[in-house]
Amino acid sequence: xxxxxxxxxxxxxxxxxxxxxxxxxxxxxxxxxxxxxxxxxxxxxxxxxxxxxxxxxxxxxxxxxxxxxxxxxxxxxxxxxxxxxxxxxxxxxxxxxxxxxxxxxxxxxxxxxxxxxxxxxxxxxxxxxxxxxxxxxxxxxxxxxxxxxxxxxxxxxxxxxxxxxxxxxxxxxxxxxxxxxxxxxxxxxxxxxxxxxxxxxxxxxxxxxxxxxxxxxxxxxxxxxxxxxxxxxxxxxxxxxxxxxxxxxxxxxxxxxxxxxxxxxxxx
Amino acid sequence: xxxxxxxxxxxxxxxxxxxxxxxxxxxxxxxxxxxxxxxxxxxxxxxxxxxxxxxxxxxxxxxxxxxxxxxxxxxxxxxxxxxxxxxxxxxxxxxxxxxxxxxxxxxxxxxxxxxxxxxxxxxxxxxxxxxxxxxxxxxxxxxxxxxxxxxxxxxxxxxxxxxxxxxxxxxxxxxxxxxxxxxxxxxxxxxxxxxxxxxxxxxxxxxxxxxxxxxxxxxxxxxxxxxxxxxxxxxxxxxxxxxxxxxxxxxxxxxxxxxxxxxxxxxx
Numbered sequence: 001x002x003x004x005x006x007x008x009x010x011x012x013x014x015x016x017x018x019x020x021x022x023x024x025x026x027x028x029x030x031x032x033x034x035x036x037x038x039x040x041x042x043x044x045x046x047x048x049x050x051x052x053x054x055x056x057x058x059x060x061x062x063x064x065x066x067x068x069x070x071x072x073x074x075x076x077x078x079x080x081x082x083x084x085x086x087x088x089x090x091x092x093x094x095x096x097x098x099x100x101x102x103x104x105x106x107x108x109x110x111x112x113x114x115x116x117x118x119x120x121x122x123x124x125x126x127x128x129x130x131x132x133x134x135x136x137x138x139x140x141x142x143x144x145x146x147x148x149x150x151x152x153x154x155x156x157x158x159x160x161x162x163x164x165x166x167x168x169x170x171x172x173x174x175x176x177x178x179x180x181x182x183x184x185x186x187x188x189x190x191x192x193x194x195x196x197x198x199x200x201x202x203x204x205x206x207x208x209x210x211x212x213x214x215x216x217x218x219x220x221x222x223x224x225x226x227x228x229x230x231x232x233x234x235x236x237x238x239x240x241x242x243x244x245x246x247x248x249x250x251x252x253x254x255x256x257x258x259x260x261x262x263x264x265x266x267x268x
Numbered sequence: 269x270x271x272x273x274x275x276x277x278x279x280x281x282x283x284x285x286x287x288x289x290x291x292x293x294x295x296x297x298x299x300x301x302x303x304x305x306x307x308x309x310x311x312x313x314x315x316x317x318x319x320x321x322x323x324x325x326x327x328x329x330x331x332x333x334x335x336x337x338x339x340x341x342x343x344x345x346x347x348x349x350x351x352x353x354x355x356x357x358x359x360x361x362x363x364x365x366x367x368x369x370x371x372x373x374x375x376x377x378x379x380x381x382x383x384x385x386x387x388x389x390x391x392x393x394x395x396x397x398x399x400x401x402x403x404x405x406x407x408x409x410x411x412x413x414x415x416x417x418x419x420x421x422x423x424x425x426x427x428x429x430x431x432x433x434x435x436x437x438x439x440x441x442x443x444x445x446x447x448x449x450x451x452x453x454x455x456x457x458x459x460x461x462x463x464x465x466x467x468x469x470x471x472x473x474x475x476x477x478x479x480x481x482x483x484x485x486x487x488x489x490x491x492x493x494x495x496x497x498x499x500x501x502x503x504x505x506x507x508x509x510x511x512x513x514x515x516x517x518x519x520x521x522x523x524x525x526x527x528x529x530x531x532x533x534x535x536x
Contacts, residue, residue, distance in 0.1 A: 114382060118504045125503050127493040148504075189518055225395040225517040235393050235510070236386045236416075242507035243514040249493040250457055250515075 002046065002070035010046070010074040010084060016139045023089045025141035029081035032151055034058070039154025040087040046074065047083035060085070076143050089141055094132065094159040096166060100174045103195050103248060104130045105241070106163055108212055109203035110137045115238045117148025119201075122238070124152035126245045131158045132166060132198075134209075163200070167215045170198055178216050180208050181240050183233070185219030188247055195252045201241050220244060270314065270338035278314070278342040278352060284407050291357045293409035297349035300419055302326070307422025308355040314339065315351035328353070344411050357409055362400065362427040364434060368442045371463050371516060372398045373509070374431055376480055377471035378405045383506045385416025387469075390506070392420035394513045399426045400434060400466075402477075431468070435483045438466055446484050448476050449508050451501070453487030456515055463520045469509050488512060 012018040013026045024043060027036050030051065036042070042060040045052070049065050072080045105128055110116050116138050123131055138145065140158045170176040179193075180200035200216055202208035208216065222235065222243050235243070280286040281294045292311060295304050298319065304310070310328040313320070317333050340348045373396055378384050384406050391399055406413065408426045438444040447461075448468035468484055470476035476484065490503065490511050503511070 118507060121504060122507055125490075125492045127497055150501075189521070222393075222514065223517075223521065224393045225520070227521075229395055233418075236389060236506075238504075239386055239390055239507060239510035242503070242510045246490065246511040246514070247518075249491075252493070253457070253491065253495075 002064065002066045002074060006046070006064070007070075007074045010086070011076070013086065014076050014143055016142070019089070019139065019141050024086050025089055025146060026076065026143050027085045027087060027146050028075060028077050028083070028143075029147075030083055032147065033083050033085040035151030036085065036087055036154050039151075040090060042085055042087050044086040045083060046071065046086075051082040055083075077147075090157075092157045092159055094130075094161060094166075096169050096174070099130055099132075099170060099198065100176055101196055102130075103128055103245075104132065104198050105245075106132045106134075106167070106198055106200040107137050108134045108163055108200055108208050109206070110201070110237060111204055113138050113142040113144035114148045115204065115236070116140065116142075117145040117150075117153075118238045119241050120145070120149040120156050120158065121152040122242050122245060124155045126249050128245065129157060131156055132163065133158060133160045134163045135160055164211050164215065167198065167200070167212060171215060171217065177218055179218045179220055179244075180213075180216035181237075181244060182208065182213075182216070182219040182221060185221035187223050188220040188244065189223070191218065191220065193248045193251050195248060199241075199244060199248070201237055201244075204237050270332065270334045270342060274314070274332070275338075275342045278354070279344070281354065282344050282411055284410070287357070287407065287409050292354050293357055293414060294344065294411050295353045295355060295414050296343060296345050296351070296411075297415075298351055300415065301351050301353040303419030304353065304355055304422050307419075308358060310353055310355050312354040313351060314342065314353075319350040323351075345415075358425075360425045360427055362398075362429060362434075364437050364442070367398060367400075367438060367466065368444055369464055370398075371396055371513075372400065372466050373513075374400045374402075374435070374466055374468045375405050376402045376431055376468055376476050377474070378469070378505060379472055381406050381410040381412035382416045383472065383504070384408065384410070385413040385418075385421075386506045387509050388413070388417040388424050388426065389420040390510050390513060391424045394517050396513065397425060399424055400431065401426060401428045402431045403428055432479050432483065435466065435468070435480065439483060439485065445486055447486045447488055447512075448481075448484035449505075449512060450475065450481075450484070450487040450489060453489035455491050456488040456512065457491070459486065459488065461516045461519050463516060467509075467512060467516070469505055469512075472505050 013024055019025055027033050037058055045060040045063045046066055048068055052065055105123055167178055171178050177194050177197040179197055200208055222240060281292055287293055295301050305326055313328040313331045314334055316336055320333055373391055435446055439446050445462050445465040447465055468476055490508060
């Protein structure tokens, strides 16, 4: 039996305000909960008897056995699953020098929780260990972000900090190339892409904000096809991030296989 | 003033059943409505006085002037806009021979309306004129799909038909290469990609269905990075589609620029 106060507590974690106060977040469903248990402190598992029996070793501060009807009442999902987990948020510290030797992503005001979640999942796929979000980017612990990340929030460190100072520090003090996606940028396939750099992706509607634009020294554009054809004005930001990250990794793999600089291939 | 029956009518178009009965669909918001007016018959515009005055030439069967409060009542969006449009669904006919000389997408059971919408937007970006969906793929006229497509549903023809017969016809009768995304496929960057072919993308959870798998002669895999690293098990299907389509178009542009077959570049 799930108490009203527990239902209220679960529901409250759908709101950023309560997540910020408690430092907890929600994850629902067997696969996601199992993926997150090794990565975050699990405070509470609310699950059916079957699930709890099947996962007797799943470590949690508290385990509450309930009926499916109880889960249906507490769940934030359209199709509630057998288990709801309450986890403690990670407490990553950002050290800019950690970013100097590798490829990282900066998200400047991404608003859609699904976009953020799929970008985190994408970053995990492509071995990008750090995502730096502007403070106005949607909360990583938004339940829709957690669900869309498919467990990748356990593998990728996501930080929130004002981007201009960080970018200046990386570019000026550490000579890190700053890439960014721009509709008025240059064809990504004609540029040399380093696997040591920061890729800035902008807000869904407005792109990269004014106070950051001039800090991006390498403006990337994904050409449409055929290039002289009128199309929708832009790609979804998660899809553009996917194409850009794949291209960085493709060219890195190519150059490590061929031993030759990428430019010689691109100039064909 | 918006009548109760009009509000009920608008709300009903959130459901596939009523869309199928009436052959209408909804689009909301200034940009989307303006983008769709040249592409579909607009039956009804429900808008504020300001919007109607600013768009006096916007052609529609009927124009109803309402208050913002009325729109808020009828809207399916969390953040209602100034205008709701009711459009007549397109009636595309699929002729398989139209698909033989170009690149097309087949979607096998995509369930998420947002994924379908962003894939349509992506197809438009990359000049893919036709998307063929299995009958169990989510409805293109789902309001979330329409919103996510950002107007691209006016430029890309989306067809629903059983895929096995179509794929057999293309592959056997017309010698069209059938590509598909598989976790157990071969590295996409080691394969020759034709701009005359069909790319099959599978369901979010289960991938490409059993009755189609054996019809895919060229199984593509997007390598993660580094390749020996454990990651999330897969990419979101819309992101995977984006990376694959971008790679088809990149190599096409490369070969048309260099005049040399792609293979010579890939074999580096």
